[in-house]
Amino acid sequence: MQSNKRLFLFSALFLLVATMIFGQEDLKKPLPIKAVQDSIKAPLPPQSLIQDSVQTDTVRTDSLPKKPALLLDNIKYKAKDYVKLSQKDQKIYLYNEAEIYYQDTELKAGIIILDYIKNEVYAGRLKDSLGNYTQLPYFKQGENVVIPDSIRFNFDTQKAVIWNSRTEQQAGLGQLGSDAMKVYAERTKKENDSVYFLSEGKLTTSKDTIDPDYYIRVRKAKFVPKKKVIAGFSNLYIVDVPTPIALPFAYFPLTVGRTAGVMMPTFGNDPNRGYFLQNAGYYVPINDYVDLTLTGDLYTNGSYGIRAQSVYSKRYKYRGNFNFRYENQVVSQKGFDDYSRGTIYNIQISHSQDPKSNPNSRLSASVNLGSSQYYRNSLLQQNLALTQTNNLSSSISYSKTFPAYPSVNMSLTATHNQNTNTNVVDVTLPTLQASMERVFPFAPREGIKKGALQNINFQYDLNGRNSIRTNDEDFLTGKMFDDAKVGVRHRIPISTNFKVAKHFSVTMGGNYEDIWSLQTFGQRFDPDSQTVVTDTISGFDRYNQYNFSASVGTTLYGTFTFGEGKKFQALRHVVRPTVSYGYAPSFEQYYDEYLNEVSGDIVQYSRFQNTIYGAPRLGKSNALTFSLQNTLEAKVRDKDSTATEPKKIQLLNSLNFSSGYNFEADSLKISPVSMSGGTNLLKNKMSVNFGASLDPYAIDNNGRRINTLNINNGGSLLRLTNARMNISYNISSKDFGAKDEDDREEEDPYDGQNYVAASGGRTDDLFGAADNFNESSFKNRDPDDIENPRYRTKIPWDLRLQYAANYNNSNRQNEFSSHSLMFSGNIELAPRWKVGVSSGYDIKNQGFTVTQLRFERDLKSFNLRFNWTPFGDFERWYFFIGIKSSILQDLKWENRSQPPRR
DSSP: OHHHHHHHHHHHHHHHHHHHHHOHHHHTSOOSOHHHHHHOOOOOOOHHHHHHHHHHHHHHHHHSOOOOOSOSSOOEEEOSSEEEEETTTTEEEEEEEEEEEETTEEEEEEEEEEETTTTEEEEEOEEOTTSOEESOOEEEETTEEEOOSEEEEETTTOOEEEEEEEEEEOOBTOOTTTTSEEEEEEEEEEOSSSOEEEEEEEEEOOSOSSSOSEEEEEEEEEEETTTEEEESSEEEEETTEEEEEEESSEEEEOOBSOOOEEEOOEEEEETTTEEEEEEEEEEEEOSSSBEEEEEEEEETTSOEEEEEEEEEEETTTEEEEEEEEEEEEEESOTTSTTOEEEEEEEEEEEEEEOTTTOTTEEEEEEEEEEOTTHHHHOTTOOOSGGGGOOEEEEEEEEEEEEOSSSOEEEEEEEEEEEETTTOEEEEEEEEEEEEEEEEOTTSOSSSOOOHHHHTOEEEEEEEEEEEEEEETTTTTSGGGGTTOEEEEEEEEEEEEEEEETTTEEEEEEEEEEEEEEEEEEEEEEETTTTEEEEEEEEEEEEEEEEEEEEEEEOOEEEEEEOOTTSSEEEEEEEEEEEEEEEEEOOOGGGEEEEEETTTTEEEEEETTTTSTTOOOOOSOEEEEEEEEEEEEEEEEOOSSTTOOSOEEEEEEEEEEEEEEEESSOSSOOBOOEEEEEEEEETTTTEEEEEEEEEESEEEOTTSOEEEEETGGGTSOSSEEEEEEEEEEEEEEGGGGSOOOGGGGSOOOTTSTTHHHHHTTSOSSSTTOOOOOTTSOTTTTOOGGGSSSTTTOSOOOEEEEEEEEEEEEOTTSOOEEEEEEEEEEEEEEEETTEEEEEEEEEETTTTEEOOOEEEEEEEETTEEEEEEEEOSSTTOEEEEEEEESSSTTTTSEEEEEOOOOOO
């Protein structure tokens, strides 16, 4: 009995070891050596022994759980040099470019040792003949990647010990790369799939993974991939030099996507308002389509600012944003003579609808309204260019199309226009516009329309407005509606066109208008006060008016050839003359009269004066107008010898003249000659635009036009009354070198000076560039990629010049009403150094315009900027240095002078 027991236990032990080494599937196969099967011939044990053995095994299983098979799934491994299976050591050795794949785990290294008894694996580097370590282990489990010097990993417990680990974590909305967090640790313990414990770790966003230019040293930390790093005592190191910037404990969020969190403020001191915190706030991602950013400022003297920004977007539907900014500005303290208090605000709304969402209905909005002095007086103002904004405008519109024939387009629009210099605000709440498509009553819907009859067409459009004019103080209050004006205009234009003598295009037509108003104004002379009194008459009233017109025009081509062998081969002149005639009767029936007892004059007026669409026409109009349009281009031999066609050059984009003759006028029948033109020179680098007004009549000693031709008064044929010219010139170092693909890439609309345009300001930097400290001017360009950056001979630069002049001689004053020269330029002294200047000179007033000096330095992981306006009404300076990565952008130092008190 004892012998059978020992034999049975030995057999069971042998089967268990064989199962662990070869797996259960291998044991199911027949053994290739029959002698082994024949050598095991034991009699069957008694039934009682079998029961005892089962009970014994059951007890053993409870006290010591049975170990599972080596690997749950098939393991795959390979190596370049050799794969060695050692039954003595019970290990598998893989050497040179070794790889193991098991479930969601991937391991690559120079050398890998697999212990199939303990289910553990060790991976390490290889040392080459020069003593350098190569083939660092690459450990990937799921989406987490670790690149250490060596690693020991257990397949059963999923735990690991990692030496000198390196991992890269995406955070925020950025992508892996320069905006990702790099986590280093001398020793890392992997507790499970989501928790790592670090010892002597480094956190950085530097591109240099071996020797980062900065890092945050953490002594001990808990690391949860793609979620957070919780550390003990941490301090900032710059070029391996410790700094006093330290915290007893730290929290670093690494969540992918949008995550709620606190926004760190900027500290400072204002001599007029005391110490302050600026841009403190909180970010909230409401859902997948909408987020909210709340920030604010607080000053010790009671001043404060509140800002709310929300961005929303839904693919193929709509996108937009909302910005609200409010500031309560207190200067000095109560009880002092210089104490003052004021509030300013600004609202910006942008909404655009994807055309694919609904082709027949569209909602859009572009709103920029608020206090007229907001951009100039804001305590948070960082954009020098926006201080020169003279106009704020807004528009919210909804349009609907009814496609059935004849189709009808309808739109409802609310507009706002605000002059920040005069504080005058014009608002329409709302404007209703409806129009019917053009209808040809005497022609089929399809096919070519021939002759004057088939080309007869008419339309119908309606325009209704509620117009309000107010000031900055009464805007958005009940007072703004006191002087509201409401009116509707119906208009039916009728026209036709046809050819005469094959070369002349004739257009004839008329226009009928019916004007409705809900308010008119009567005038009378009050003998008691001896003044003219205006009475407001509420109620519906209307008038109609109409006119007729005709025009004939043609196009003339003149070509002068000089020979194909010459460099200047041909010259082409295109002339488009047009003669138009217009007639409109007088509508005296809508006019009344009153006697001004003071002057004794009889004054004629219309009750429709000062309404939205004005009064009907008084006096018959019977006029002939002339216009002449010119373009001039040349054909020259191309410098490229392989070109088969000559090159076309535009010499004169336009040169236009227009004038008129009024048959009904009792004097001054000839209208002044208006001239305008423009061209591009120097390979389109220079743009020239000009214009002038020439009067054929003379003026008297008081500067009034008289019914005497200027040539008959001893002068020239035409008298120059005003003229204007604008010349702009852009040039850069790229114009003197070969073009490459990078030069033709589109610019980031929110990078550099284009950030000003996105904020509602200028599209150039003639008044200064935007101080957007969160963006790098070296974006999308790595200075390290430049060949020989230290010894390069080409220094990138750009220059913009603009000259503007307006001449006025309407009353023989012979002077420039405005005359200025502005310029802006940037120079990259080195791959990481960039300096710029924007300024100008007012030649008339003999003074400099807004001047700004800019200095930018790319410190790889950091960005440094200094902007300085040395003089003028907007004298100020800004200094900023901070980490470029959005993950650690709160690690910054920002200082600036406060805007001058205005």
